[in-house]
Amino acid sequence: MSQYAAEVKQIIKSQKFVQLTANYCPDCVYANNIWQKFGVLNKILQFEIGGFDRATQQKYRDAFEQVTGSRNLPTIFVDGKVWGTEHDLHKYERKGTLQAELKKIGLI
Template sequence: MSQYVAEAKQIIRSHKYVMLTANWCPDCVYANSIWRKYGVLNKVSQFEVGGYDRDKLNKYRDAFAEVAGIRNLPTIFVDGKVWGTEAELHKFEREGTLLEELKKIGLIN
């Protein structure tokens, strides 16, 4: 097992809410705007890969793909499992159920 896979597993296990993100990714910026809007940005641990060179960035993304089956930016994990991406956030916003969904996962009381 590569160090990247081991680290990806540790990151996912170590936080109730974690997001694989990159500072240059527009979908990640959108997801963070949702966290700010609902006052939960500080509850979502961010694993930022945007500052790495392309080789290291891809190693981390591949490691997350091996561990979780997904390498999207952003990928949102809840309790060690993939919860979704920005696509789910958009869907829940469109359907008017985002607040309810965030309550379901305990991000909002």
């Protein structure tokens, strides 16, 4: 296991809520706007890869895929497992169930 994969394992186990994110990613901005809307942004560990060079970003994304099966920006983890992406947030918003889904996972 690479040092990146070992770090990723530790990161997703260290907090109940973790988001793989990048400051240049519009989908990540959308997700963070959702968290702000519900007042829970501070409850989610943001693993920000946007400040790394491209090679390091790829190593982290590869490590997230190796450890969790997802390299998508953003990916939201709950209790060390993939909960969803921005697609899920959009889906829950369209269905009107976003607040209920966030309650289910204990975020609100």
